[in-house]
Amino acid sequence: MNPHLRAITREEHLAFVASRPAVSHMQVPSWGDVKPDWRAESIGWFEPDSTGREQLTGAALVLHRPIPRTRRTLAYLPEGPVIDWNDPDPGRWLGPMLAHLKSGGAFAVRMGPPVIARYWDAGTVKEAVADPAARRLRHVRADADDPRAAALVDRLRGMGWQRGAEDGEDGFAAGQPRYVFQVPLAGRSLEEVRTGLNQQWRRNIKKAEKAGVKVDEGGYEDLPVFYELYRETAERDRFAPRPLGYFQRMWAALRAEDPDRMRLYLAQHEGETLAAATMLTVGNHVWYSYGASTARKREVQPGNAIQWRMMSDAHERGAAVYDLRGITDTLAEDNHLLGLLRFKVGTGGRAAEYVGEWDYPINKLLHRAFTLYMARR
Structure with missing residues (x-):
C-alpha cells in the first residue's frame, strides 16, 4: 500500500525534521527562503500507525523553477526527499510524489537521494x-x-x-x-x-x-x-x-x-x-x-x-x-x-x-530542451 501524499505546513515539516537524527540543510523549510527565484513547497508522506491514525513518515522540500512564458516548472528536491530509502519498493514513495508534482505543472522532477x-x-x-x-x-x-x-x-x-x-x-x-x-x-x-x-x-x-x-x-x-x-x-x-x-x-x-x-x-x-x-x-x-x-x-x-x-x-x-x-x-x-x-x-x-542526482522527464520534449539549455550555459 502506497503512503498518502499531500502538501504539509511549514510547522509540520519542521517537526518532522526535528524527529530525525539529521537531514540535509537543503531539506529544511527555511532553505526555500534562501532561494527566492524558486517557489518552495513542503510535501509529506502519511501512513497509518498501529491505531490507524495517520502518521507523517516522509517529507521533502520541493523547489519549483518556472520556465519563462509557461506555467510549467522544474521540480527540484536537493538532497531529498527524506523517505525510507531502504524500502525495497521505492516506487511506493516516488509514484505518489510524481503524480502530485505533475498535477502541479512540473515538466520534470530532479532529486538527489541522500544515499x-x-x-x-x-x-x-x-x-x-x-x-x-x-x-x-x-x-x-x-x-x-x-x-x-x-x-x-x-x-x-x-x-x-x-x-x-x-x-x-x-x-x-x-x-x-x-x-x-x-x-x-x-x-x-x-x-x-x-x-x-x-x-x-x-x-x-x-x-x-x-x-x-x-x-x-x-x-x-x-x-x-x-x-x-x-x-x-x-x-x-x-x-x-x-x-x-x-x-x-x-x-x-x-x-x-x-x-x-x-x-x-x-x-x-x-x-x-x-x-x-x-x-x-x-x-x-x-x-x-x-x-x-x-x-x-x-x-x-x-x-x-x-x-x-x-x-x-x-x-x-x-x-x-x-x-x-x-x-x-x-x-x-x-x-x-x-x-x-x-x-x-x-x-x-x-x-x-x-548515488547522484536523478531526473524524471514528465514532458520529454521540454525536459530535453531544458537539458540542452543547461549544457550550453
Missing part, C-alpha cells in the same frame, strides 16, 4: 592522488560499499529515472556534489579526532596557535568582512561568487528557523581577518558550507585554525559527522582543485560517493 554508495578512507585517497596512473576517484577500489545503493540505482532506472548530468572536467556535478569528504565524530574523543589529522595538519594548527591566530564566532554585521575574503577567494580559485545578499538572506532565514542552524567563524591575526567560514547544522550533521581566505599571511595557517575550531565546536555539540562538502573526482596533478582535495584529506576522514 551514500561508497567510501574511501583518507589513506586510500592519498595513495590514489600520488599514483600517476589514477585519473578518477570513481575508478579507485573503495574501502566500503553499500549493495543497497546499487540496488536502488537499478530500481530507479527500471522506473524511468535518468541519471542527472555527469560530472564536468573538474569532477563536480551540475547540481549538488556527488563526491564529498566527511570526518566521522560519533564515538570518538576530540583527542582521537585530532590524532586522526595528518602530521601537516597538526603542525599547522600548532603554528597558528603559536603565532597568536584567534578564531571567534561572528554575527550578521561581520558578513561583509567574510564577503570581501570570499570575493578574493573566488578570483583566486576561478569560480563565480554569489552576491553578498545571498549570505545575508541565508543568515536571516536559517537562524530565524533555528539560532544554531548557521554560524560564521573568523580567523584573525594581529587585528586582521585572514579567513572566514560558514557552518550549518541540522540535527547531528554539521557542514562546512562556504570558506574564504586572503593570500596574505598564509604562513600563520588561518585555514587550519578555523577548520579545527569548527570541528571542535561540532564535536562539543554532539555532531556525528563533520562534512566538508564537495571534492573533485579528478585526480590529475594539473587539476586546480586537487589542492583542495589534499587539504580535506588531511583531516583523516573519508571520501563518500552519493
Whole structure:
C-alpha cells in the first residue's frame, strides 16, 4: 500500500525534521527562503500507525523553477526527499510524489537521494592522488560499499529515472556534489579526532596557535568582512561568487528557523581577518558550507585554525559527522582543485560517493530542451 501524499505546513515539516537524527540543510523549510527565484513547497508522506491514525513518515522540500512564458516548472528536491530509502519498493514513495508534482505543472522532477554508495578512507585517497596512473576517484577500489545503493540505482532506472548530468572536467556535478569528504565524530574523543589529522595538519594548527591566530564566532554585521575574503577567494580559485545578499538572506532565514542552524567563524591575526567560514547544522550533521581566505599571511595557517575550531565546536555539540562538502573526482596533478582535495584529506576522514542526482522527464520534449539549455550555459 502506497503512503498518502499531500502538501504539509511549514510547522509540520519542521517537526518532522526535528524527529530525525539529521537531514540535509537543503531539506529544511527555511532553505526555500534562501532561494527566492524558486517557489518552495513542503510535501509529506502519511501512513497509518498501529491505531490507524495517520502518521507523517516522509517529507521533502520541493523547489519549483518556472520556465519563462509557461506555467510549467522544474521540480527540484536537493538532497531529498527524506523517505525510507531502504524500502525495497521505492516506487511506493516516488509514484505518489510524481503524480502530485505533475498535477502541479512540473515538466520534470530532479532529486538527489541522500544515499551514500561508497567510501574511501583518507589513506586510500592519498595513495590514489600520488599514483600517476589514477585519473578518477570513481575508478579507485573503495574501502566500503553499500549493495543497497546499487540496488536502488537499478530500481530507479527500471522506473524511468535518468541519471542527472555527469560530472564536468573538474569532477563536480551540475547540481549538488556527488563526491564529498566527511570526518566521522560519533564515538570518538576530540583527542582521537585530532590524532586522526595528518602530521601537516597538526603542525599547522600548532603554528597558528603559536603565532597568536584567534578564531571567534561572528554575527550578521561581520558578513561583509567574510564577503570581501570570499570575493578574493573566488578570483583566486576561478569560480563565480554569489552576491553578498545571498549570505545575508541565508543568515536571516536559517537562524530565524533555528539560532544554531548557521554560524560564521573568523580567523584573525594581529587585528586582521585572514579567513572566514560558514557552518550549518541540522540535527547531528554539521557542514562546512562556504570558506574564504586572503593570500596574505598564509604562513600563520588561518585555514587550519578555523577548520579545527569548527570541528571542535561540532564535536562539543554532539555532531556525528563533520562534512566538508564537495571534492573533485579528478585526480590529475594539473587539476586546480586537487589542492583542495589534499587539504580535506588531511583531516583523516573519508571520501563518500552519493548515488547522484536523478531526473524524471514528465514532458520529454521540454525536459530535453531544458537539458540542452543547461549544457550550453
